[in-house]
Amino acid sequence: MSSPTPAASLRSVALAAFLPAALFAIGEGAIIPIIPVVASDLGASLPFAAFVAALILVGELIGDVPSGWLVSRIGERTAMISAALVSTVGLLTCVAAPNEWVLALGVLLIGLSTAVFALARHAFMTSFVPVEIRARALSSLGGVFRFGFFVGPFLAAGVIHLTGSTQSAFWIHVGGCLGAAAVLLVLRDPTAVLGERRAAAAAAGSPVDPAAGATAGPTPGEVAVEKEARGLFATLARHRGVLLRLGSGAALIGAMRAGRQVILPLWAVSIGVDAPRTALVIGIAGAVDFALFYTSGQIMDRWGRLWSAVPSMVGLSVSYLALSLTHDLDARVGWFIAVAMFMSLANGIGSGILMTLGADLADRADPAPFLGAWRFTGDAGSAAAPLLISGLTALVSISVASGVMGLLGLAGAAILLRYVPRYSPHVPRDRR
Structure with a gap:
């Protein structure tokens, strides 16, 4: 009896692995742009509307580490x-919110639940996807989320146009959440499917090492032993070194990615580009970013993680630095368009890098606690970057803010070059 190839093993569970994430991401992409608008409609001031919009990221940040503990205890599917x-409860709260404070509570709940949902899918991929296709699988998962964020706003615009109510966009995410839950209930749990195949391969005498071609994944007994031997805080203490060193690089990756979502529209405003042209440029740039997710995975699986991480960070840094030097040039609009496209190209080349590095570093038998802490580092950088850019823009100028981000990106590239583990797709993971 021959064991299935890694690609065949992944294809056999792709529907259950990716469809719930796609439904959830489309819903989330639909509501993110309209949260500040709804807050303003309910009477919030501009600063408080921005605060309400930020609560979804704050909720994810708060939920990252506890979600690792939760997923490790109840399993990915249940989580x-x-x-x-x-x-869904948070979304219904937003739909019925009579004022901005109730809306803020609903948005915070959405952020907390998003942390659990995203980490659970990440933990599944870490445990059960064969290591030689791990980067492609995780980049594809990242591509699924990017697809949702790309499509969601268009759906929201259509629903709002048909209903005349901005809050009606929250129903898109309600449908996405309930659809994801229904898929998870109806389709077989991919964890069980791959676990059964691994057990069958072992019983037939086939190799079970992921690099040898069998489906990766721990047995239930291995998981139980790991959970008894290592709880959440013990896991964090054990990995404090890598979280401080490589985690700082992850935070800077998160900062560079989040910063571009702030700097590009601000830059367009500062040089006088009108709203329709700004939306068109950023939309095309988003399509370039999305189109490269699988290419990034192929690069990482074939040549190693560094070949995606470092070029992506250097490319983003060069983009920020180029912006900082072109604000007052006669061709600044052309420079803005060129830099926006190059920035998306650089970001697309790094698609999935944070999830892949987290999966490489986590324990395969019980990855969730470490992944919660790992995701926290990236999300912390994502939360800090907009604050840094807005603060430097207010105190000095947007050119200085862009230049500082570029220098931080170069520092991040140096950290990644120093600390990212060298990877060979031809060497089994447990022999490295």
Whole structure:
């Protein structure tokens, strides 16, 4: 009896692995742009509307580490279903919100549940996807989320146009959450499918090492032993060194990515580009970013993680530095368009890098606690970057803010070059 190839093993569970994430991401992409608008409609001031919009990221940041503990205790499938239901409660709260404070509570609940949902899918991929296709699988998962964020706003615009109510966009995410939960309930749990195949391969005498071609994944007994031997805080203490060193690089990756979502529209405003042209440029740039997700995975799986991480960070840094030097040039609009495209190209080349590095560093038998802490580092950088850019823009100038981001990106590239583990796709993971 021959064991299935890694690609065949992944294809056999792709529907259950990716469809719930796609439904959830489309819903989230639909509501993110309209949260500040709804807050303003309910009477919030401009600063408080911005605060309400930021609460979804704050909720993810707060939920990252506890979600690792939760997923390791109740399992990926149960955690995702629970997160979808909690998110639905938050969304219904937003739909019925009579004022901005109730809306803020609902948005915070959505952020907390998003942390659990995303980490549960990440933990599944870490445990059960063969290492030689791990980067492609995780980049594809990242591509699924990017697809949702790309499509969601268009759906929201259509629903708002048909209903005349901005808050009606929240129903898109309600449908996404309930659809994701239904898929998880109806389709077989991919964890069980791959676990059975691994057990069958072992019983038939086939190789079970992921690099040898069998499906990766721990047995239930291995998981139980790991959970008894190592709880959440013990896991964090054990990995404090890598979280401080490589985690700082992850934070800077998150900062560079989040910063571009702030700097590009601000830059367009500062040089006098009108709103329709700004939306068109950023939309095309987003399509370039999305189109490269699988290419990034192929690069990482074939040549190693550094060949995606470092070029991506250097490219983003060069983009920020180029912006900082072109604000007052006669061709500044042309420079803005060129830099926006190059920035998206650089970001697309790094698609999935944070999830892949987290999966490489986590324990395969029980990855969730470490992945929660790992995701926290990236999300912390994502939360800090907009604050840094807005603060430097207010105190000095947007050119200085862009230049500082470029220098931080170069520092991040140096950290990644120093600390990212060298990877060979031809060497089994447990022999490296």
